[in-house]
Structures are given as structure tokens and as C-alpha cells.
Amino acid sequence: MDERRDLIVGNWKMHATHLEAIQKIQKLSYRLRPEDFERVEVVVAPPFTALRAAQLVIETDHLPIRLGAQNVHWEDQGAFTGEVSAPMLAKLAVTHVIVGHSERRTLFAETDTIVNRKLKAVIRHGMRPILCVGETLEEREVGSTEEVVVRMVRDGLAGIPPEAVAATAIAYEPVWAIGTGHHADPDDAGAVAELIRGTIRARVGEVADQIRILYGGSVNPGNIKGFMAKRHIDGALVGGASLDPDTFAAVVRYWV
Numbered sequence: 307m308d309e310r311r312d313l314i315v316g317n318w319k320m321h322a323t324h325l326e327a328i329q330k331i332q333k334l335s336y337r338l339r340p341e342d343f344e345r346v347e348v349v350v351a352p353p354f355t356a357l358r359a360a361q362l363v364i365e366t367d368h369l370p371i372r373l374g375a376q377n378v379h380w381e382d383q384g385a386f387t388g389e390v391s392a393p394m395l396a397k398l399a400v401t402h403v404i405v406g407h408s409e410r411r412t413l414f415a416e417t418d419t420i421v422n423r424k425l426k427a428v429i430r431h432g433m434r435p436i437l438c439v440g441e442t443l444e445e446r447e448v449g450s451t452e453e454v455v456v457r458m459v460r461d462g463l464a465g466i467p468p469e470a471v472a473a474t475a476i477a478y479e480p481v482w483a484i485g486t487g488h489h490a491d492p493d494d495a496g497a498v499a500e501l502i503r504g505t506i507r508a509r510v511g512e513v514a515d516q517i518r519i520l521y522g523g524s525v526n527p528g529n530i531k532g533f534m535a536k537r538h539i540d541g542a543l544v545g546g547a548s549l550d551p552d553t554f555a556a557v558v559r560y561w562v
């Protein structure tokens with residue numbers, strides 16, 4: 307199996323002005339060492355309005371922190387009031403784009419078809435998508451976790467060639483674990499991650515071994531280690547615990 311570098315992504319959601327973003331990124335950089343970045347690819351995903359300021363601080367201070375976006379539109383340009391396109395993000399040195407987060411799916415009616423279009427736009431413009439998948443509590447209770455996750459992975463990646471699939475990360479985020487303080491059991495999350503890799507392998511073969519699979523949902527410095535110990539989990543998508551630079555740095559340095 308290929309060596310997969312850890313990937314830890316801070317999803318700030320609708321938090322932080324551009325000024326706050328600068329402070330957070332600088333503080334985070336003070337708390338991380340070169341060795342940490344060798345082991346972990348660290349991404350922060352602030353709101354759109356903070357991306358330019360974040361890009362500038364990262365470039366000016368030569369920080370090894372990567373920039374993520376939380377959403378994207380699937381068209382490159384046009385009459386889509388309020389939307390932001392992939393070429394606009396790519397020009398801001400955004401390297402990763404979160405696609406299909408459960409909050410987008412449930413609050414903003416994103417379907418698997420929309421998610422798939424967004425994924426293709428991200429890839430077309432040379433960035434890396436982070437495809438979020440995960441079951442709701444109701445789906446879990448009726449035993450359809452596997453079915454839901456497999457469908458979201460399959461439909462999300464539909465029509466994407468193997469080499470582009472390799473650039474994609476999958477975040478397994480059980481909806482009931484997001485922002486609730488109730489994280490999944492690491493064994494269960496590890497089993498779903500294995501299922502995700504198997505699903506991708508069935509479509510694109512060996513390339514599946516290069517894909518990073520993240521766990522997300524109430525990750526914090528106290529529980530991250532348990533998830534990272536799982537063979538098929540290569541990182542985390544972190545919401546609440548990514549807002550405070552001290553806490554997020556402790557998540558990134560999970561082995562310490």
C-alpha cells in the first residue's frame with residue numbers, strides 16, 4: 307500500500323472576518339514546527355471573504371499552511387448571483403475545496419448530482435476536492451449507513467477519471483456527529499473508511515490506495531489519536547476545534 311501523508315483540514319464554517327483569519331493563521335503557524343508539516347498536510351478553510359487575506363499572510367510569511375474553500379459553484383462564470391467559481395478560487399491559491407458538506411446538502415439542498423458537478427469543476431481547475439459523505443441518525447438507526455455512504459461516494463465520483471480520483475480526498479462525516487460533541491466510535495469509522503476505499507478500488511483499481519480518507523465529526527485533541535490509528539483513516543476534517551489555533555495545533559500534533 308502506498309504511503310499516504312496525513313491531511314488535517316480546519317473547516318471554519320461561517321466564522322471569522324478577514325482580520326480574524328489573519329490572526330488565527332499566524333497563531334497557528336507559531337504553534338506548528340517544520341516536522342509537523344512534514345508529517346501532516348495542514349489546510350485551513352476560512353469563509354470566502356477571508357481567502358484573499360489568508361492567501362496574502364500565507365505567501366508573505368512563507369507559511370506551509372494550505373488554503374481551502376468551503377464551497378464552489380460548478381460553472382466557471384455566469385449569471386449566478388452570490389456564487390463563487392473554481393477559477394476564482396484557484397487564482398487565490400486555494401488548493402483544496404470542500405464539496406458536499408452535510409450542511410450544504412441539508413440546509414442548501416445539494417444533491418449528489420450537484421456535488422458531482424462541483425467536484426468536476428474543482429478538478430478542472432487543478433484543485434483537490436474533499437468530498438464529504440455520511441449518514442444521518444435516522445439512516446444509521448435503520449441500518450443503512452453503508453448503503454448511503456457507498457451511494458454518495460459512487461455518485462459523487464461518477465464520470466471522474468482514475469487519475470483525478472487520486473487527487474480527491476473523502477471525508478467520512480456521520481451527520482449525527484457533526485457539531486454535537488458525540489464523535490463516532492473509531493472502530494466504526496475505520497470500518498466505514500475501509501468500505502469507502504473498497505468502493506473506490508472497485509471503480510478505479512489501485513489508485514484507491516492513494517486517496518486520503520478523513521474522519522470528521524466532533525474531532526478534538528482528546529479523540530483524534532484514536533481515529534488516526536485506523537489503517538484506512540488518513541486525517542480529519544475539523545470544525546469547532548479548528549477555530550482556536552491552540553486547539554487546532556493540538557489536533558494537528560495528535561501523536562505528541
Ligand code: PGA
Pocket residue numbers: 317479483484485486487522523524525543544545546547
Ligand atoms: P465539528 O464539524 O468538528 O464541529 O463536528 C466537523 C465538520 O462539519 O466538518
